[in-house]
Amino acid sequence: MDDKLQRKLSRRSLLKGAASLAGMAIVVPLALTSREALAGQKASKSAMQYQDKPKAGKKCSACMQFVPGKSASADGTCKVVAGSISPHGYCIAWAPKS
Ligand code: SF4
Numbered sequence: 001m002d003d004k005l006q007r008k009l010s011r012r013s014l015l016k017g018a019a020s021l022a023g024m025a026i027v028v029p030l031a032l033t034s035r036e037a038l039a040g041q042k043a044s045k046s047a048m049q050y051q052d053k054p055k056a057g058k059k060c061s062a063c064m065q066f067v068p069g070k071s072a073s074a075d076g077t078c079k080v081v082a083g084s085i086s087p088h089g090y091c092i093a094w095a096p097k098s
Contacts, residue, residue, distance in 0.1 A: 042082035048091040061087035
C-alpha cells in the first residue's frame with residue numbers, strides 16, 4: 001500500500017470516529033433525561049401547559065395526580081408537575097380520579 005492510499009484510509013477512519021462521537025453526544029443527554037424522569041423528577045408547568053383555571057370542566061381537584069392543600073380552596077401539589085398547584089388548575093396530564 002502506498003503512503004497516499006494509507007493516509008486517505010487513515011483520514012476516513014478518523015472522520016468515521018468523529019461521526020460516531022457526534023452521535024454519542026446526542027444520545028447521552030437523551031439517556032440522562034430519561035433517567036431523570038425515572039428518578040421521579042417532576043415536569044415543569046410550562047412543559048405540561050399548566051394553567052390556573054379549569055379546561056372544559058377538568059380541574060386539578062378532580063385529577064388523580066392532585067395532592068390537596070390545607071383546605072379545599074388552598075393550593076396543593078401535584079405528583080407529576082412541579083410547584084404550587086391550584087385546585088382549579090389544569091394541565092395536559094389531567095386524569096380523572098378513579
Ligand atoms: S397532573 Fe395536571 S391536572 Fe392533574 S393535578 Fe397535576 S397539574 Fe393538575
